[in-house]
Amino acid sequence: MLGWGLPEVVDDAVVLVSELVTNAVVHAGTAAEVGCVREESTVRIEVTDHHPERGLPAFANVPTASDRYADPDGEGGRGLLMCSALSSCWGVEYTAGRKTVWFRLALPEHVHGTRYAVPSLPGGELPDTDGPVRVAVVQLDDEGTVRGWNPDAEALFRQAPDQALGRPWADLAVWPASPGLGLAETLRLARWEGTFGVRAGDGRIVEVYGVQVRLRDAQGVPSTLCLLVRDGDRAVLRSPGTTAEVPAAIEPLDLLVGPLSAGDLGDLDGLLQRIVDRARDLLDADAAYLLLTTDDETEFEVRAATGLPGSGRRYARLPIDGGAGRYDSARLPAVHEDLSVRPSAAPLLNGSGLRSLITVPLKVEGRLTGSLGVAAGAPARYDNEDALRLQFAADRIALALESARLTELEQLRRGSLSFLVEASDLLAGTLEHEQTLALMAQMAVPKLAAWCAVYTTGEQNGGADLAFLLHEDEDRIDPLRDVLDKTPAPEAVPAAGARFWKAPAETARSLGLSDGPALAGLLGETVVLPLAARNRVIGLLVLGVGSGVRFRQEILELAEDLSRRAALALDNSRLYSERNATSQAFQRALLPPELPKIPGVEVEVFYQAAGEGNEVGGDFYDIFPIREGTYGFAIGDVCGTGPEAASVTGLARNSLRLLAREGLDAPQVLARLNSAILGEGTRSRFLTLLYGELTPRPDGSTALSLVCAGHPLPLRLRTDGQVDQAASPQPLLGVMDELDLTAEELVLAPGEVLLCVTDGVTERREGRRMLGDDGLAEVLTGCTGLTAGAVAARVQRAVERFAPEPPSDDMAILTLRVPEQRHA
Numbered sequence: 001m002l003g004w005g006l007p008e009v010v011d012d013a014v015v016l017v018s019e020l021v022t023n024a025v026v027h028a029g030t031a032a033e034v035g036c037v038r039e040e041s042t043v044r045i046e047v048t049d050h051h052p053e054r055g056l057p058a059f060a061n062v063p064t065a066s067d068r069y070a071d072p073d074g075e076g077g078r079g080l081l082m083c084s085a086l087s088s089c090w091g092v093e094y095t096a097g098r099k100t101v102w103f104r105l106a107l108p109e110h111v112h113g114t115r116y117a118v119p120s121l122p123g124g125e126l127p128d129t130d131g132p133v134r135v136a137v138v139q140l141d142d143e144g145t146v147r148g149w150n151p152d153a154e155a156l157f158r159q160a161p162d163q164a165l166g167r168p169w170a171d172l173a174v175w176p177a178s179p180g181l182g183l184a185e186t187l188r189l190a191r192w193e194g195t196f197g198v199r200a201g202d203g204r205i206v207e208v209y210g211v212q213v214r215l216r217d218a219q220g221v222p223s224t225l226c227l228l229v230r231d232g233d234r235a236v237l238r239s240p241g242t243t244a245e246v247p248a249a250i251e252p253l254d255l256l257v258g259p260l261s262a263g264d265l266g267d268l269d270g271l272l273q274r275i276v277d278r279a280r281d282l283l284d285a286d287a288a289y290l291l292l293t294t295d296d297e298t299e300f301e302v303r304a305a306t307g308l309p310g311s312g313r314r315y316a317r318l319p320i321d322g323g324a325g326r327y328d329s330a331r332l333p334a335v336h337e338d339l340s341v342r343p344s345a346a347p348l349l350n351g352s353g354l355r356s357l358i359t360v361p362l363k364v365e366g367r368l369t370g371s372l373g374v375a376a377g378a379p380a381r382y383d384n385e386d387a388l389r390l391q392f393a394a395d396r397i398a399l400a401l402e403s404a405r406l407t408e409l410e411q412l413r414r415g416s417l418s419f420l421v422e423a424s425d426l427l428a429g430t431l432e433h434e435q436t437l438a439l440m441a442q443m444a445v446p447k448l449a450a451w452c453a454v455y456t457t458g459e460q461n462g463g464a465d466l467a468f469l470l471h472e473d474e475d476r477i478d479p480l481r482d483v484l485d486k487t488p489a490p491e492a493v494p495a496a497g498a499r500f501w502k503a504p505a506e507t508a509r510s511l512g513l514s515d516g517p518a519l520a521g522l523l524g525e526t527v528v529l530p531l532a533a534r535n536r537v538i539g540l541l542v543l544g545v546g547s548g549v550r551f552r553q554e555i556l557e558l559a560e561d562l563s564r565r566a567a568l569a570l571d572n573s574r575l576y577s578e579r580n581a582t583s584q585a586f587q588r589a590l591l592p593p594e595l596p597k598i599p600g601v602e603v604e605v606f607y608q609a610a611g612e613g614n615e616v617g618g619d620f621y622d623i624f625p626i627r628e629g630t631y632g633f634a635i636g637d638v639c640g641t642g643p644e645a646a647s648v649t650g651l652a653r654n655s656l657r658l659l660a661r662e663g664l665d666a667p668q669v670l671a672r673l674n675s676a677i678l679g680e681g682t683r684s685r686f687l688t689l690l691y692g693e694l695t696p697r698p699d700g701s702t703a704l705s706l707v708c709a710g711h712p713l714p715l716r717l718r719t720d721g722q723v724d725q726a727a728s729p730q731p732l733l734g735v736m737d738e739l740d741l742t743a744e745e746l747v748l749a750p751g752e753v754l755l756c757v758t759d760g761v762t763e764r765r766e767g768r769r770m771l772g773d774d775g776l777a778e779v780l781t782g783c784t785g786l787t788a789g790a791v792a793a794r795v796q797r798a799v800e801r802f803a804p805e806p807p808s809d810d811m812a813i814l815t816l817r818v819p820e821q822r823h824a
Contacts, residue, residue, distance in 0.1 A: 009105045012086050013045055019082055020101050024049040042088065042104040049099055133236055136208075136228040142221065144169045144187055156208075156228070158201040169226075172199050187224050190214050190363050191395040193238065195231055209234035214365045222365050268404045272304035275372070275397065280306055282393070283386055285374045287354055291327070292362075292370040292405055293320070294553060300327050300371060301553070302348070307375075309352050315550035318348060320368070330371055333360040333387040338379040349375060356381035360391040362398040369402050409554075416558050419447060423562055427569035431576040440541065440566045441470035448559050449543035449551075451476075451522075453484060454531075456539040456570075457492050464489040464540055479519055483508050490528045492537045498527040498556045501542065521547045527556065529563040533571035541566065592622045592653065598631055600696035602788035606796045606813040610760075618645030618685075619758040619810035622653050624660075629695055632660045635814045636689035636711065637758045639734075645810075648685050651676065656691065666691055666707045667741035670733060677734040686734035690714060690727070690756050697747075700821045704746040704754070709733050712762050715777060716746070717753040717791075719820075721784040723777045726754055751820040753791055755780055760811035761795065766803035775802075788817035 017034055024032035024047060035046040083090040083103045090103035136156045139148025145168055149161040157164075157172075164172065174197035175183040186192050192212045197205040208228045216222050229236050272290050280288035287307030291300035294317070302316045318327040327348070336345050336357040343350055346357050354375040362370035372394050376382070423443050430436055437454050444452040451471040455464035466484055471477045487507040505523040524547040531539035541563045545551060595603055605621055618638035626632045634656050638645040655676050659669040670691055677687060688711040695703045708714065710732025713725045727744050748754055757776065764771040779798045783791045792815040799807065 009043060009107065012105055013043070016082055016086060016103060017045060017047060020047040023101075039104075042106050044102060044104050046100050046102040048101075050097055051099065133229060133233050135236065136226075138164075138169070138226040138228065140169050140187065140224040140226065142223060144184065144224075146172070147223070153228070156200075156230070157198055157206060160201075163201060173197070174199060174205050187212065188214065188399060189396070190365060190398050195234070198228065207231040209237055211237045216365050216367075268401075268408045269304070271401070271404055273306070275401075276304045276306050279372060279374050279390065279393075283358070283374050283376075283382065283390065285376050285381075287349075287352070287375045289348065289373050289375075290370065291318070291373075292401075293368060295409075297368065300330070308349070315552045316348070317550075317553070327371065330359075331361055331368055333391040334358070335382055335384060335387050340379070346373075346375075348373075353377055355379040358382045358387045358390055360387060360394045362394055362401060364398050364402045369398060369405070412554050416554070416561070419443075419558065420561055420565065424565050427565060431573050433570075433573040433577045436566075436569050436573040437468040438470075440562075440570070441468050443562065443566075444541070444543060444559070445470050446472040448555055448562070450524075450546050450549075451480060451544045453542040453544075454539060455489055455492075455542065457537060464492050467539070476522060480522060483511075483519065483523070486511065490540055490542065492530065492540055494530055494532055494537050496530070496532075497560060498529050498543075498551075501526045501528045504544070523547065524549050525551055527551060527559070529559055531563055531567035531570055533567040538567060538571050538574065592624070595623055596625055596631065598623075598694070598696065600700065600818065601694065601702055602815075602817040602819055603633075604788040604792040604815045604817075606792045606811075608760075608807070608811045610808055610810050618649065619760060619812040620649040620653055621812045621814050622656060623814075624657050626660045626693060630693055631695075632656065632691070632693050633756075633814065633816070634689060634691045635756045635758060635812055636687055636691075637760075637810070637812075638687050639685040645685065648677065648680070648687065651680070652687060652689070660693070666693060666705050666743045670707055670709055670741055671739055674733040674736075674739055678737065686710075686732055688712075688732045688759075694816065700750045700818065702748045702816075702818050704748060705743045706746060707741050707743055709739075709741065712757055712759055712773070714754055714756045715780055716748070717755065717780050717783060719749070719751040719784070721781055723780050748816070748818045750818050751785075752818055753780075753783065753786075753788065754816040755791065755795065756814040756816075757795070758810065758812045760807060760809035761799050761813060763809065764799050764802045764807060771799065771802050788815040791815045791817065 013036075021032045021034065024030065030050040033046075033048045035048070037044045037046075080090075080101070083101070086105075087103035088106045090101070093100045093102065134152040134156045136153035137148065137150040138146060138153055141147050145166060146164050149159075149164045153164070154160055169187070170183055173183055175186075176196060189212070191214070193210060195207065195209050198208050200206050207230070209231050210226055210228045213225050213227075214222060215225055227237055272292075276288040276290050279290075280286070285307075287305070289305040289308055290303055292303050293299070294301055298320060300318045300320055302314055302318075305314070320327055320330050327346075336342070336359070339346055339349060339355050339357060346359075349357065352375075354377055356376040356379055357373060358375075359371055359373045361368055362372060372390065374382075374390060426439050426443065427436065430439065437456075440454055441452040451469070453466060453470075454468040456467045457464050466481070466489070469477060469481050469484065471480055483504050487503050490501050490503070504526055508519055508523055524545045526542060526544040529541045529543070530537050531541055541559070543551075543559055591607075595605065603623060605623075607619070607621060609619070619636070620638070621633075621635045623631060623633045634653070636649075636652055638648040638652070652673060655673045656669060659672050664672065670689065673687075673689075677685070687709075689709045690706065690711040691709070692704050692706040694705075697703055704726075706714065706727045707730060708727040709730050713727055713729060715723050716726040717723055726746055730741055731739050733739070746754075755776075762770075762772055762776055775798075776795070779795055780791070783794055786794065792813050795813050795815075796811075799811065
């Protein structure tokens, strides 16, 4: 009935036949025969079984027709009840050994509907023959070896099965030598038909017309079935629309795309566009499109179109077998006479004004791989012959298209793997939060989308805030940011996968901005992917494309993979930033406050801790007031670097301040500090320390009291450029319980400099060469007349330039200078 173009009565007929056949099988216990006869204004359908003695159920004293044929509380007789409800008339006929239940369905007046294109009967094309028409059936395995040989093949080619079975088909088939598909390539087509020769057992070559169909058995093993007749009997097998003018020697792809090269098959998009353009011209149509199935074969995806409005955008998807907007007649060639009567038959063309449509499936080895559609604006433009003609051409290109599609998928998968590997390396290469946000967007644009926005979720309010935005056109970043700032952020839900977000486009429309030049074509499809790490959503990745563009499923899947990797990198950078901020806060607490201003003395300090992110290490310094007119200063080095050394640094600096302000002199302060360090037990570390007290004097000089406990000796720069050691070495702290320490007195005259450093300066190395005390003294010699700040800067530069690689040890430089007196 679909072939008659009567889809309106098919559903009723299927329901009634299903009920009646079930009754026949269950109650009569026999097989059932179904017949369908088209009459002038009705369709008569009959269901026959072979047990007439089992009659209809009868009920006494029932007032209505429905009760007469069905028990409301029983299971039997519902088929007859449905017949009375749905059909125009029905009845039961008995003959010897048979019982037939029939019904008639009234046909509507002629309605332009959908009919499946089926081959028309050959009628007068059948040839005259003196004997029976023999149809040879030859089964070939995937290697092209004969595995089946029926009696008609034996009679037609005069070869017994034992002579043919196991032989290569290439030994028996005489294939045309002219350019075109070879035998091996033809056997791998989903369907082929044409003329060639077969060697008979007596050596003759029999000209045959053959139809080859590619099959796959229940175990998935492919094979080829060949149906062969004498060339003069070709009308028995020939499909309508195929003519003798299309010989086997012609390249089948020429029908739709013309001659192809290997490069053409590598360009799937270009090949598909050539096909739809040629298909439109082939049937003098107004539009054409080509769909390919998705990997899971549940949806069609628009891959090429010509003459269609925006609804035919590339990568739009349509369900194949179910759901809203499903693609009708996907598996058989179909003629849609008037889409205005049945718009649901082709949702892709809704609103296009096109009314006539032919759709033909693309199949490879029985598997649906795509669909080709050709449409026109006038109704009833095409018939079955047009559909079969298009199907014939589609069969010839299906295998080539599938091969090109698989090649594209393989390239996409390889490209996706390379992209994800590169993304993982880049994301793993930084722990900076802001840089991670920027990398996420830069990897997505333009590889995955035209623009990308990254939202981060707040710990307190739970909302999402726009943290980074990137568009492939820099001039559009600000207009896009303006729209997103006025759009409520998407909800941060943990649901996996991409979800579509229409809010930005709706905001632009509500503000009247969508038609403006800044946003023209900017806001098309937008998707949101959660950034979930460690069982919580920490942000959102938003991807958008321009208007008229759809996201491909492969792109969305790649975006999901990227979002998972990016989420972990973003969370790691967040944790690192939080830890780093906490560490730096504690480290800053270990540094001395702002240096005091000492009347009559210039003070300058340079400090650098080793290790990335460290502000405090094992080296330390301090300058603090002890009492009126007297100040303490210290520079020390704890064994080791990093947080462990910094903890001893804090102990030493705080202890020095406390002990010095208790009125203890320098040796007593260091003795008490030594006891405190030893009291730390296993956590204690030895410490070198230069501690002193300075007191500016009225004559412009400065008096110093120094103790150098195991530390590099301080150097004094005199005004004449001479450099000498300003103290003598004494035992370091944190090793012995009892220390014999002595304070050394020193007076700095105006213009003189006292330079105190840690061993990070003197032990600066390049290979076996070391800066050392002599090298430092040589640098200081050239600092005559410089301020304290200039002296510290010159020493620091000398240390930096001593070797090409950066310093690996903590470094502290403390410079004291008594300025020269100015005379009026």
